[in-house]
Amino acid sequence: MAKSISSADVGADCSWSASSETEEQLMEKVAQHAKEGHPGLEITPELIAKIKSHIKDV
Ligand SMILES: [Zn+2]
Numbered sequence: 001m002a003k004s005i006s007s008a009d010v011g012a013d014c015s016w017s018a019s020s021e022t023e024e025q026l027m028e029k030v031a032q033h034a035k036e037g038h039p040g041l042e043i044t045p046e047l048i049a050k051i052k053s054h055i056k057d058v
Contacts, residue, residue: 005055014038023052
Protein backbone atom coordinates (compact mmCIF):
# COMPACT_ATOMS: atom_id res chain seq x y z
CA MET A 1 0.00 0.00 0.00
CA ALA A 2 1.22 3.48 -0.88
CA LYS A 3 0.47 6.93 0.42
CA SER A 4 -0.93 9.57 -1.90
CA ILE A 5 -1.60 13.30 -1.75
CA SER A 6 -2.48 16.09 -4.17
CA SER A 7 -2.45 19.85 -3.90
CA ALA A 8 -6.17 19.88 -4.73
CA ASP A 9 -6.79 17.66 -1.68
CA VAL A 10 -5.70 20.52 0.55
CA GLY A 11 -7.56 23.17 -1.41
CA ALA A 12 -4.73 24.47 -3.60
CA ASP A 13 -5.49 25.45 -7.20
CA CYS A 14 -2.88 23.11 -8.65
CA SER A 15 -2.86 19.75 -10.46
CA TRP A 16 0.18 18.32 -8.64
CA SER A 17 -0.08 14.97 -6.95
CA ALA A 18 2.37 12.41 -5.63
CA SER A 19 2.52 9.01 -4.05
CA SER A 20 5.16 7.28 -2.01
CA GLU A 21 5.77 4.16 0.02
CA THR A 22 5.83 5.96 3.34
CA GLU A 23 4.34 9.11 4.80
CA GLU A 24 7.86 10.40 5.52
CA GLN A 25 8.89 10.12 1.86
CA LEU A 26 5.62 11.64 0.75
CA MET A 27 6.07 14.63 3.05
CA GLU A 28 9.55 15.19 1.55
CA LYS A 29 7.95 15.35 -1.90
CA VAL A 30 5.31 17.71 -0.53
CA ALA A 31 7.98 19.97 0.94
CA GLN A 32 9.89 20.05 -2.35
CA HIS A 33 6.72 20.77 -4.33
CA ALA A 34 5.68 23.50 -1.93
CA LYS A 35 9.02 25.22 -2.50
CA GLU A 36 8.89 24.90 -6.31
CA GLY A 37 5.16 25.14 -6.97
CA HIS A 38 3.97 27.41 -4.19
CA PRO A 39 6.76 29.90 -3.49
CA GLY A 40 5.84 32.12 -0.59
CA LEU A 41 3.59 29.51 0.96
CA GLU A 42 4.18 29.42 4.68
CA ILE A 43 4.63 25.86 5.93
CA THR A 44 3.02 26.06 9.34
CA PRO A 45 2.44 23.17 11.75
CA GLU A 46 -1.27 23.66 11.04
CA LEU A 47 -0.67 23.25 7.28
CA ILE A 48 1.42 20.14 7.85
CA ALA A 49 -1.35 18.67 10.01
CA LYS A 50 -3.90 19.52 7.33
CA ILE A 51 -1.79 17.88 4.62
CA LYS A 52 -1.26 14.76 6.73
CA SER A 53 -5.00 14.51 7.39
CA HIS A 54 -5.58 14.34 3.62
CA ILE A 55 -3.00 11.64 2.86
CA LYS A 56 -4.76 8.65 1.35
CA ASP A 57 -3.80 4.99 1.25
CA VAL A 58 -3.78 3.85 -2.36
ZN1 LIG B 1 0.67 22.38 -5.75
